[in-house]
Amino acid sequence: MTSTATAHSLKPVLMVLTSHGTKGTTGEPTGFYLGELTHPLAELEAAGIPCELASIQGGDPPVDGLDFQDEVNARYWADLAFRETLSHSQRLGDVDASKYSAIFFAGGHGAMWDFPASADVSRVTREIYEAGGVVGAVCHGPAALVNVKLSNGTYLVAGKNVSAFTDDEERAVRLDEVVPFLLASTLEQRGAHHHPAPDWTAKVIVDGRLVTGQNPQSAAGVGAAMRDLLLSRG
Numbered sequence: 444m445t446s447t448a449t450a451h452s453l454k455p456v457l458m459v460l461t462s463h464g465t466k467g468t469t470g471e472p473t474g475f476y477l478g479e480l481t482h483p484l485a486e487l488e489a490a491g492i493p494c495e496l497a498s499i500q501g502g503d504p505p506v507d508g509l510d511f512q513d514e515v516n517a518r519y520w521a522d523l524a525f526r527e528t529l530s531h532s533q534r535l536g537d538v539d540a541s542k543y544s545a546i547f548f549a550g551g552h553g554a555m556w557d558f559p560a561s562a563d564v565s566r567v568t569r570e571i572y573e574a575g576g577v578v579g580a581v582c583h584g585p586a587a588l589v590n591v592k593l594s595n596g597t598y599l600v601a602g603k604n605v606s607a608f609t610d611d612e613e614r615a616v617r618l619d620e621v622v623p624f625l626l627a628s629t630l631e632q633r634g635a636h637h638h639p640a641p642d643w644t645a646k647v648i649v650d651g652r653l654v655t656g657q658n659p660q661s662a663a664g665v666g667a668a669m670r671d672l673l674l675s676r677g
Contacts, residue, residue, distance in 0.1 A: 450491035453673055454544040456577075457567070458484060459535060459587070460498040461553035464505035467621045474505030476551035478659050479581050481519040483547060483666025490670045495543075499557045499564075501534025507551050508659070515663075535563040540570035544673055547666075550582025550608065550659070555622045558587040565591045572599060572652065579669045581656035582608045588655075589629050599653070601634030606648040606657045609639045 460475040475498075487494050498504040511517045519525050540546075546568055548558065558564055568591045572578050578599070580587055585607040591599040609627050613619040627637045639657070640646035646657040647664035652672065656665040 450674060453492055454542060455493040455495045456487055456545040456547055456669065456673070457538065457543045457571075458494055458496050458547050458549065459564070459567075460496065460504040460532060460549050461551055461557055462498045462500035462502075462504050463553035463556040466552055466618065467556075467623070469621055472505065472507065473552040474507045475549045475553060476508035476582065476659060477506055477516050477520070478508055478510065478513055479549040479551060479584065479662045481513075481515045482662035483549075483579070483581065483669065484519070485515050486663055486666030486670050490674065492670060492673060495533065496528055497533040497535045497538055499535055499561055501532055501537070503530040504532055505553060507553070535561065535567060538563070538567050540567045541574065543571055543576065545577035545579065545669055546571045547578075547669065548580040548584035548587040550580075550584040550662075552583055552618065552622065554583040554586045555624070555626065558584075559589050559623075561587075568599065569593060575652070577652045577654065577669055577672050579654040579665050580607075581662045581665045582658050583626060585630060585655050586626055589624075589626075589633055598633040598635075600630055603635050603653050604638060604648050604650040605630055605635045605653070605655045606638055606640070606646045606661065607655060608658055609637075609642070611639070612642050612658060615642055 645660040654668045
């Protein structure tokens with residue numbers, strides 16, 4: 444079976460975005476980081492894998508990282524159909540997990556506030572993973588995973604090898620005192636084995652059906668790894 448045929452037989456990948464638009468009490472704007480959506484999306488869509496967008500609250504999620512020197516960002520942002528779909532993202536609580544082959548969490552600092560607290564994140568992630576689906580996240584996206592427990596009561600990340608925005612990178616952007624917790628340290632507290640790379644270098648870890656990446660530089664690699672996992676099942 445060809446990859447294209449396999450791709451068209453797959454259920455969609457659900458791409459999940461934060462709805463949180465401010466950095467703690469600073470008043471500074473944030474949201475999801477555009478390249479952490481567009482780069483994985485480009486990898487998946489180029490392989491013919493369907494994707495759908497959701498956010499915690501639904502509707503038009505706040506966006507950060509509007510770098511249009513990035514050709515992938517510029518291409519998607521100029522696509523009116525993409526912008527329309529983004530502005531009408533599904534509310535995660537309305538999602539039927541059985542419709543999806545995978546779930547992906549984009550980063551951006553907003554994710555640190557609403558992803559961990561969301562019961563919808565926990566439910567949909569658990570249901571997709573326990574049905575044999577793929578779970579992916581990049582940069583601050585793994586904040587979605589810190590509180591996800593499987594049906595047996597264990598954390599999804601316990602014993603898993605992961606990559607995520609490092610404590611050093613958080614200190615480098617001077618937000619270590621602003622975010623509600625340090626992501627890499629908290630993943631380790633949940634039993635994950637966190638593998639850091641030097642600041643701002645790409646790092647993607649695949650552990651079974653869990654794919655995680657460290658930073659914006661890792662976004663395309665996470666998408667490619669998810670693509671390969673999904674296509675290998677055909």
